[in-house]
Amino acid sequence: MSVFAACKKDRLLTYGGANSIYYGYKDPSTNLVDSAEITFGFSPLSVTDTVFKIPVLVTGLASKKDRTYNVLVDTGTTALAGKHFKLPATFVFHANRLQDSLAVTLIRTPDMQTAAVTLRLTLKPSADLQTNVKTLYGVFQTLQVTSFKIKASDMLVDGPYWTNVFSTYFGTFSVKKVQLINQVTGMPLNYITLAWLQDLNFSARIVYYAITTANYLATQKVNGHTVYESDGVTPMTMGAAYQ
DSSP, X not given: OEEEEESOOOOOOOOOOSSXXXXXXXXXXXXXXXXXXXXXXXXXXXXXXXXXXXXXXXXXXXXXXXXXXEEEXXXXXXXXXXXXXXXXXXXXXOTTOSEEEEEEEEEOOGGGGTSOEEEEEEEEOOSSOBOOOOEEEOSSOEEETTEEEEEEEOOOOOOTTIIIIIHHHHOSOOHHHHHHHHHHHOOOGGGGTTGGGGOTTHHHHHHHHHHHXXXXXXXXXXXXXXXXXXXXXXXXXXXXXXX
């Protein structure tokens, strides 16, 4: 699973009220944001769900007892409960903490391969915790911190490096091809977008991936099991130098 932060904000000022709960999700640059994009597209096919934890914070002092809070599946949600996501039976902010998390189980479904689904979760007051902190103000932006949007999909894309880097080894991009390379060689699905940038052995490894997959395709063809692209007509091939 890959996660991409959305709606990037500058660092925001804190609020000094007591006994209120609000979202505190941060992007990799440690800026608070109010949404995130999650894709199963770079996960192995064996991954059928994932737990995404949204940080929640409270103002005031930590409590010596567990406190409950309420969450509403709000307008704009296209994800279906039980099909695309599951929420906890109760929402608990545990004792002796000023930060906890709301665990959302996202379920991988076939329809996510063609269109993303959206889940908007709005915090609501309870007997233990209020939602008086609705907005935090930054230098240039404001952030609504009682509402958080998750956009979930299962779409694997070629990314910005395929044409100039990977096409030499793997030929024309297709989702089926990348998934096959993953199955045959163990290449991480996110290798084509991010992982290769940190690979000190990239030159040797990418050649291994290309040659190993090409040998697999050739063996399948000799045995009468030609591997085709998703159209069922075009034989799958690697880059010209690795056929």
